[in-house]
Amino acid sequence: MLILCVDDDRMVREITGDLLRELGHEVIEVADATSALEYLRHGDEPIDLLLTDVRMPNMTGYALARKAIEQRPSLHVVYMTGQEEGVSAPGHVLRKPCTLGRLESVLTHIERLQSAA
Incomplete structure (x- = not known):
């Protein structure tokens, strides 16, 4: 799976990217939403x-x-968040710091959804 990882905290972004790579995924890391949208707009990768x-x-x-x-x-x-409460999002929310096991669980679920589609 090719994952676009967006976090303004460089250390969090790099650690998350490393965890994703450890799980066998390709990762593109960007520091902000503007860069992410630009990448989605002009990048050729799916x-x-x-x-x-x-x-x-x-x-x-x-x-x-x-x-x-x-x-x-x-x-x-x-979505990733360091907040303990009050985060409601459509879909998956990971609490930071995220464990390798929790990340793997969420990604496995998403891969199943993709293969079922």
């Missing part, structure tokens, strides 16, 4: 999943997901 932080400067992960899905309607989205 991105399978958008993994985005919820709270980022200039645009939330929710707003990014809405715009990304407008560009690529079949795109799956997983």
Whole structure:
């Protein structure tokens, strides 16, 4: 699976990218929503999943997901957050820091959805 990983915190983004690669996925890491949308607009690769932080400067992960899905309607989205409560999102939400096992579980579920479609 090719995953676009978006987080404004460089360390979190790099660690998450490393975990995703350890699970056998290809990863494109970007630091903000604008860069992610630009990549989706001009990139030729078929991105399978958008993994985005919820709270980022200039645009939330929710707003990014809405715009990304407008560009690529079949795109799956997983949200990441450090908040303990009050996060409600359509789809999967991972709490940061995320364990390898939890990440693998969510990605396996999404892969099953993709293969069923």
